[in-house]
Amino acid sequence: MRVSLSIYFVLFLAVAGSALDAPKGPAVVTFKGLITQKNKADTAVLDAAMLDRLKTYTVKTVTPWYTGAQKFEGPSLQDVLKLVGATGKTLKIVALNDYAIEVPLEDAALYSPILARRINGVALTPRDKGPLFLVYPYDSKPELSTEKFYARSAWQIAVIEVL
Numbered sequence: 714m715r716v717s718l719s720i721y722f723v724l725f726l727a728v729a730g731s732a733l734d735a736p737k738g739p740a741v742v743t744f745k746g747l748i749t750q751k752n753k754a755d756t757a758v759l760d761a762a763m764l765d766r767l768k769t770y771t772v773k774t775v776t777p778w779y780t781g782a783q784k785f786e787g788p789s790l791q792d793v794l795k796l797v798g799a800t801g802k803t804l805k806i807v808a809l810n811d812y813a814i815e816v817p818l819e820d821a822a823l824y825s826p827i828l829a830r831r832i833n834g835v836a837l838t839p840r841d842k843g844p845l846f847l848v849y850p851y852d853s854k855p856e857l858s859t860e861k862f863y864a865r866s867a868w869q870i871a872v873i874e875v876l
């Protein structure tokens with residue numbers, strides 16, 4: 714009895730440890746560093762389908778980059794961090810244009826930013842800040858409409874390292 718229970722426990726761990734699907738399409742974003750869910754060597758590669766399976770959130774907000782409020786849609790940063798099992802304190806976000814910025818992990822819970830995939834219903838392409846754009850609800854709290862959070866609002870996100 715003791716032996717068979719141990720076997721089931723080991724099987725459970727094996728399944729739980731490989732819960733992240735392998736990407737079937739091209740990578741949209743790659744997570745590195747302090748993550749527990751991996752699907753390609755030491756990284757978690759997420760494709761469009763994996764991101765689209767998460768709940769979509771809408772953030773309608775004024776930003777420094779567009780005239781008037783715009784509607785952004787995408788998964789919450791919180792849900793994406795949960796998917797990859799992020800355990801660190803800081804996100805080092807690196808964009809396609811090599812822009813890099815460190816964002817405290819706690820921003821995800823404190824401010825509910827999203828990894829925007831669409832603007833006004835249209836997919837964000839690398840030409841216009843896609844495929845992923847970290848958008849905060851700047852209107853919702855005075856501290857968010859500041860240079861500190863604008864700088865954290867990386868667009869064309871390609872790699873996120875959890876530190």
Ligand SMILES: Nc1nc2c(c(=O)[nH]1)N[C@H]1C(S)=C(S)[C@@H](COP(=O)(O)O)O[C@H]1N2
Nearest residue numbers: 778808810812860863864865866867868869
């Ligand atoms: N990918 C990417 N995201 C970025 C930047 C950038 O150069 N590349 N600039 C950041 C900084 S420093 C700020 S303040 C805001 C606004 O940049 P902008 O004023 O050049 O539009 O976007 C942030 N996101």
Ligand SMILES: [Mo]
Nearest residue numbers: 860861863864
């Ligand atoms: Mo900036």
